[in-house]
Amino acid sequence: MENNGKRKKTTVIVGVILVLSVISMVCYFVFRKKQVTQVTQVTIPDVRGMSYEDAVSTIEAELRKIGVRDADFYKGWVDASNYAFVVASQDPKAGTTIKRGEEVSVYLYVGEGWDKMVRSISYELDKDMIPFFAKMPTNAYPGDYVHITTKVLMDADIHVYANGEEIEKTKSDSDGWEYSFGMPSADVVITAAWYTKQEMNGEGDN
Numbered sequence: 001m002e003n004n005g006k007r008k009k010t011t012v013i014v015g016v017i018l019v020l021s022v023i024s025m026v027c028y029f030v031f032r033k034k035q036v037t038q039v040t041q042v043t044i045p046d047v048r049g050m051s052y053e054d055a056v057s058t059i060e061a062e063l064r065k066i067g068v069r070d071a072d073f074y075k076g077w078v079d080a081s082n083y084a085f086v087v088a089s090q091d092p093k094a095g096t097t098i099k100r101g102e103e104v105s106v107y108l109y110v111g112e113g114w115d116k117m118v119r120s121i122s123y124e125l126d127k128d129m130i131p132f133f134a135k136m137p138t139n140a141y142p143g144d145y146v147h148i149t150t151k152v153l154m155d156a157d158i159h160v161y162a163n164g165e166e167i168e169k170t171k172s173d174s175d176g177w178e179y180s181f182g183m184p185s186a187d188v189v190i191t192a193a194w195y196t197k198q199e200m201n202g203e204g205d206n
Contacts, residue, residue: 039065046094047087055087055108071104077112084113120187129192142185149178161191
C-alpha cells in the first residue's frame with residue numbers, strides 16, 4: 001500500500017511537470033509569435049522640432065527594430081522661421097508604416113530661421129559718391145525692406161546697385177530718392193555710379 005501511494009505521488013508530480021512544460025512551450029511560442037509580429041513593421045516617429053542629428057538618431061532607433069541599418073538620410077533647408085535650425089518637415093511623414101525588407105530614404109527639412117540672423121550691408125562707394133548718400137543702414141534681417149536715401153545730384157542720375165543688381169535710379173530734378181529692396185539671406189554690398197543726362201540719352205562727349 002505504501003509503494004502504491006509513492007507511485008501515485010510520483011505520477012502526480014510527473015503529470016504536473018508535463019503540464020507545466022506544455023504550458024511553458026505554448027506560452028513561449030505564443031509570445032514569440034507576438035514578438036515577431038511586433039517587429040515586422042514600425043511607424044516613422046514625428047521628429048519635427050528636433051535637431052537634424054537627434055531626428056536621424058530617433059528614426060534610426062525605430063528602423064533598427066525591424067533590422068534596417070542602412071537607411072539613407074538627406075538634409076534640406078526650408079524657409080520656416082518658427083522651426084529655426086530644427087526639423088520643420090519630414091518625408092516619409094510621421095506615422096508612415098515601414099515594413100521589414102523595405103528600402104528607406106528619409107528626407108529631413110530644417111528651417112533656415114533667417115529672420116533671427118542679422119545680415120550686414122556694406123558700401124563700396126567712390127569718394128565722389130559718398131556725399132550723395134543721406135541714409136546708409138548697415139544691417140537688416142533677411143526679408144526686411146531696406147531703404148537707402150540719396151541726395152539730389154543736379155543734371156545727372158544716380159544708379160544704386162545691391163550685389164551688382166541695379167535697384168533703381170534717381171531723377172535729377174527730384175529732391176532726393178529712396179531706394180528700397182528686400183534683404184536677402186546673405187550680406188549685401190552697395191555700389192553706385194552717376195551718369196549725366198547726355199550719357200543716359202546715349203550721347204557721347206563728342
